[in-house]
Amino acid sequence: MNSQASNTAKRLEVVEEVPVSPKEVTICTNPATGEVIAEYPVHTVEDVINAVKNARRVQPAWQSLPLKDKTQYVMKFAEYIQKHSSEIAEIISKDNGKTLCDAMVAEVAPAALATGYYCKNAAKFLKDRKLGIGNIMLMYKRSRIVRVPYGVVGIISPWNYPFAIPYSEVVMGLLAGNTVILKAASETQVVGHMLKECVEYAGLPKHVFTYINMPGSKAGDAFIDAGVDKLFFTGSVPIGKYLMKKASEKLTPLVLELGGNDAMIVCDDADLYRAACGAVWAGMQNSGQSCGGVERIYVDKKVYHEFLAILKQRVEGLRIGEGINLTSDIGAMTTRKQMATVQEHIDDALAKGAKIFAQSKVPQNTKGNFMPCTVLTNVSHNMLVMKDETFGPVVGVMPVETMDEAIALANDSNLGLTGSVWSKNRKKAAEIGRRIMAGAISINDHLMTHGLAETPWGGFKETGIGRTHGDIGFAEMTQPQVVVDDILSAIPFARRNFWWHPFEKMQYDGMKGLIDVFYGKGLGKRFIGFYRLSKAFFRTFTKK
Numbered sequence: 057m058n059s060q061a062s063n064t065a066k067r068l069e070v071v072e073e074v075p076v077s078p079k080e081v082t083i084c085t086n087p088a089t090g091e092v093i094a095e096y097p098v099h100t101v102e103d104v105i106n107a108v109k110n111a112r113r114v115q116p117a118w119q120s121l122p123l124k125d126k127t128q129y130v131m132k133f134a135e136y137i138q139k140h141s142s143e144i145a146e147i148i149s150k151d152n153g154k155t156l157c158d159a160m161v162a163e164v165a166p167a168a169l170a171t172g173y174y175c176k177n178a179a180k181f182l183k184d185r186k187l188g189i190g191n192i193m194l195m196y197k198r199s200r201i202v203r204v205p206y207g208v209v210g211i212i213s214p215w216n217y218p219f220a221i222p223y224s225e226v227v228m229g230l231l232a233g234n235t236v237i238l239k240a241a242s243e244t245q246v247v248g249h250m251l252k253e254c255v256e257y258a259g260l261p262k263h264v265f266t267y268i269n270m271p272g273s274k275a276g277d278a279f280i281d282a283g284v285d286k287l288f289f290t291g292s293v294p295i296g297k298y299l300m301k302k303a304s305e306k307l308t309p310l311v312l313e314l315g316g317n318d319a320m321i322v323c324d325d326a327d328l329y330r331a332a333c334g335a336v337w338a339g340m341q342n343s344g345q346s347c348g349g350v351e352r353i354y355v356d357k358k359v360y361h362e363f364l365a366i367l368k369q370r371v372e373g374l375r376i377g378e379g380i381n382l383t384s385d386i387g388a389m390t391t392r393k394q395m396a397t398v399q400e401h402i403d404d405a406l407a408k409g410a411k412i413f414a415q416s417k418v419p420q421n422t423k424g425n426f427m428p429c430t431v432l433t434n435v436s437h438n439m440l441v442m443k444d445e446t447f448g449p450v451v452g453v454m455p456v457e458t459m460d461e462a463i464a465l466a467n468d469s470n471l472g473l474t475g476s477v478w479s480k481n482r483k484k485a486a487e488i489g490r491r492i493m494a495g496a497i498s499i500n501d502h503l504m505t506h507g508l509a510e511t512p513w514g515g516f517k518e519t520g521i522g523r524t525h526g527d528i529g530f531a532e533m534t535q536p537q538v539v540v541d542d543i544l545s546a547i548p549f550a551r552r553n554f555w556w557h558p559f560e561k562m563q564y565d566g567m568k569g570l571i572d573v574f575y576g577k578g579l580g581k582r583f584i585g586f587y588r589l590s591k592a593f594f595r596t597f598t599k600k
Contacts, residue, residue, distance in 0.1 A: 082242050082269055087153030087388040088378040090423035094151075096245045099268050101278045104237075108282040110263040111208045111235035118264050119205055119233035123182065126231055127175045132258035133227065134171035137164060144250055148219055149379040151246040153388035153425060154342045156379060162342065163220040166507040170224045173509035174530065178231040181530045187538075193570060193589070196544040203534035205233035206309070210284035212275050214291055215241035215390050216345040216447075217506075219251055224509065225288050225524055226255060230265065232533035237284065239268045239275045243390055280308050288532075289313070290347075293445075293471075293518050300521075311522030311532050313514055315347045315445045316473025319466035320502060321488060322363055323459065323479035324356040330500065331478040332366035335451060338476070338502035340374065340429045343389045344398070344449035348474045348496070349503050352442055353453045354462040360455040364433070367453070368414035371429050376418050386416070386449065389425040398427060398448030401441040405452070410435045413453070437468055445471060459488055467493045472516035476502040495519065544596070554595040566592020 080098040085091060118126075137144065141164050148159035187199040209229040213222035222238055229236040240248025252267040270278060272291070276299045279287055288311045289299055296314040303310050320338070322331050339350040355363050379387030389395050406412070414431040427449055435442050435452035442452050456462040466475055472494040477485040482499050489497035495515030496505045505511045506525070514523035523529045544550045555563055565588045572585025 082245050084151060084243075084245050086150050087390050088150075088380070088422075088424040088426075094246045094249075096249065096269050099270050101274065101281075104268060104270065104275075104278040105282045107237050107263075107266040107268060108208055108210075108279075108284055111237055111266060112283075114261060114263045115205075115207050115233075115235040118230075118235055118261065123179055123231070126233070127178065129258045129260055130171060130227055130231055131175055133223075133254055134168050136254045136257040137168045137171070140250075140254075141165075141168070144219065144247075144254075146380065147250050148244075148247050149387065151244045152215060152218055152379075153390050154379050155384050155387045156382055158342055158379070158387065159219075162507065163217055166509070167220050167223040170509040170525075171227060174224070174227050174231055177527070178530070181527050182232065182534070184539075191574075193573070196542060197540055198543055199538055199540045202537045202539055203232070203531070204537045205534050207234060207285035208283070209234040209236050209533065210279040210287045211236060211238045212272070212279065212287070212289045212291070213238065213240050213248075215243040216342060216347070218244035218247035220506070221290055222248075223251060223254075224529075226251075226265070228524070228530050228533050230260075232530065234285075234533060235264050235266075237266045237268060237279070239270055239272075239279070242269070242271055245269055277302060280306060284308065286310070286533075288524065291315075296520060311514075311524060312520035313347070313473075313524065314518060314520040315447070315471060316349075316494075316515060316519055317351050317443070317445045317469045317471045318348060318473060318494070318502070319469070319475045319492065320350045320353045321459070321462045321466060321475070321477045321492075322353065322355040322359065323477065323481075323485065323488075324358045325480045326359070326363075326478040327480060327500070328359060328363050328366055332363060332370055334476075334478070334500070334502055335367060336370045336374070336429075339451040340371070340386055340449045341503060343386055343427065344429075345390060345394065345447055346503055347445070347447070348506055350451055350476070351446055352466070352469075353451055354456045354465050355453060356459075356462075357455040357457060360453075364413060364431075364453060367431060371414040371416055371431055374416040374429050376416055376426055376428070378419075378424065386429060389427055389448065392425060394447060395425055395427055398446055398450060401439075401444070401446045401448070402430060402432070402450060405432050405435060405439040405441045408436070408439050410439060410441070410452070437465065443469065463488060463491045467491075470518045473519045474498065474502070474505060474515065476500075493517065495523075549597050551599055552596060554592050558600065562592050562595065 081095045084094040086093050144164050145156050145159040149156050182203050185201045189195045211225050255265050280302050286309045290313045293314045296312040374385045376386045377384040410432045411434045413433040416429040418426040418428050429449040432452045474496040475492040475494040476498040477489045479485040485499045493516045510526050512523040512528040513525040569585035569588030576582045
């Protein structure tokens with residue numbers, strides 16, 4: 057066994073890092089083989105309460121640490137990833153089921169690149185911003201916006217991208233001056249613990265980062281009840297709605313990313329080969345378990361059959377197998393529960409008249425969670441596969457008469473995470489894309505904006521609220537605070553604002569004069585207003 061394989065094996069052993077109850081453990085299995093690969097003890101609600109208390113105690117010191125020093129800590133994360141990139145990809149593959157290429161392309165590499173981006177731009181994101189003068193008469197009031205960290209930030213992350221999704225949020229939270237508590241998905245605890253090791257490699261001060269293993273059914277309540285100052289959650293719409301209701305009790309701010317049912321629009325002038333290949337990538341990658349993946353495809357009827365022919369060839373050529381093999385295009389689905397949901401959507405569509413147009417082969421005689429990649433035609437919007445989030449390797453394809461019809465169908469969803477438009481005329485595609493009600497629109501591409509650190513991630517409607525990634529996502533880690541500085545107060549004899557007590561008619565006339573100066577009709581009216589305002593203003597330099 058080589059050293060890398062040996063290291064991986066050690067990480068897949070039972071680990072007991074914290075003194076928690078031995079009665080409850082999380083069991084992790086390889087979705088491709090059914091093999092148990094690790095067990096981890098589960099934390100209690102009391103552990104979460106203590107974690108928040110400790111994180112709040114050390115947060116002021118972490119906040120006051122110069123950004124340069126915080127950046128040096130965080131850049132150590134990238135150093136760890138560089139040293140262990142293959143090992144991380146292998147663990148993601150074994151714990152989540154996706155292929156090694158998927159793990160490297162969509163998780164490990166984007167995480168490493170995001171580190172440099174946020175460390176490079178954190179100073180700009182956190183820099184004080186001067187506000188312009190709102191009115192010349194109050195120009196001596198100089199204002200600026202400063203960014204203040206929330207304090208203790210909680211992150212609850214999902215199993216479909218168990219490394220990349222929480223990683224960027226942890227990085228942004230720490231650079232912004234927060235202490236961070238991460239609860240990774242129970243289904244992918246081996247990856248979660250690898251991320252924990254990545255952060256701990258940097259040698260952060262104690263309690264600045266805390267890792268929690270707890271069932272998702274308990275974590276939201278525990279985090280909010282324990283008093284986190286802000287919660288970032290990626291998961292299902294029902295759980296997101298529950299957390300929002302729960303958070304309202306304490307007015308705990310939330311960022312919610314709750315999934316998607318993404319639409320892809322193919323114009324009659326599209327590069328059909330590129331579009332079909334893009335549909336396979338964005339619809340089937342990670343076994344379709346991507347909230348920003350293609351689920352619905354609307355194709356101009358003039359090129360519908362030609363597009364389908366290429367799509368059929370590409371889908372039927374996909375090689376499904378254990379993700380650990382570099383020859384596999386598609387790996388295993390992560391959970392049996394999600395497989396059941398996907399099958400329910402397929403059965404519902406077939407019962408309502410849909411046809412299986414293309415389907416890949418799956419390994420036989422295996423205990424793995426393998427499902428064929430499937431293309432459905434004769435679909436309509438009364439089918440679950442076109443209305444709900446399927447979250448599996450299935451796409452439905454519909455012909456459309458016009459782009460207006462395609463846009464209307466794309467917007468016929470309670471979700472709006474991302475969407476794409478495919479055309480050789482990129483200006484036309486962009487115009488169509490702007491009419492899609494989704495948080496991110498791609499032209500001639502799909503399922504890649506999450507990998508761009510500079511682009512905000514989040515969507516419209518029931519997809520959630522708030523954003524992660526980019527400058528907008530970084531801003532979610534801080535609160536805006538306005539600082540108003542009265543520069544006139546530097547003059548020793550400027551004793552008060554003229555509108556302060558005691559009140560008298562001069563103040564009333566002065567304020568009315570202020571209105572007349574800017575909005576009075578006629579020069580005379582404005583002049584009288586200016587005289588009254590000036591007379592009142594000189595109260596600033598008197599005692600009374």
